[in-house]
Ligand SMILES: Nc1ncnc2c1ncn2[C@@H]1O[C@H](COP(=O)(O)OP(=O)(O)O)[C@@H](O)[C@H]1O
């Protein structure tokens with residue numbers, strides 16, 4: 001049985017969810033965004049802590065429950081900008097025998113802002129927030145054994 005955990009890395013609006021649909025159409029996708037945006041596509045900050053709690057709970061349940069499956073691909077779709085935010089996800093995946101991949105959106109903040117402005121159906125993330133998050137981003141290090149087994153770059 002092949003077990004893969006894909007952890008996305010990218011600014012808000014860089015194209016993570018689009019890339020997942022294209023590259024891993026059959027994967028189990030876990031995303032705090034699915035909970036923190038309401039049905040009309042408005043970001044609701046009061047949902048944020050529940051969104052993260054439920055996403056972590058679902059990730060652990062999906063990692064631990066792989067009974068009688070041929071193969072399983074789980075995607076954790078969030079910005080995951082820093083090694084500190086990625087570390088627990090990577091450790092959890094390895095603990096349950098998953099190969100751990102980074103899906104790294106190598107998209108500049110300028111292009112991210114353009115994609116954000118053009119998006120429909122969902123509140124755009126303010127440019128000022130993208131600028132701050134761009135300063136926090138630490139690119140994945142393919143040579144660090146504590147990071148990913150494989151880094152998949154996407155543009
Ligand atoms: N490779 C791409 N080139 C141009 N626009 C893109 C690309 N990938 C995604 N987009 C557009 O950018 C916007 C944000 O994409 P999305 O996948 O929702 O980003 P994220 O999940 O990182 O927030 C959407 O409107 C999407 O259609």
Ligand SMILES: [Mg+2]
Nearest residue numbers: 016017033077
């Ligand atoms: Mg998304």
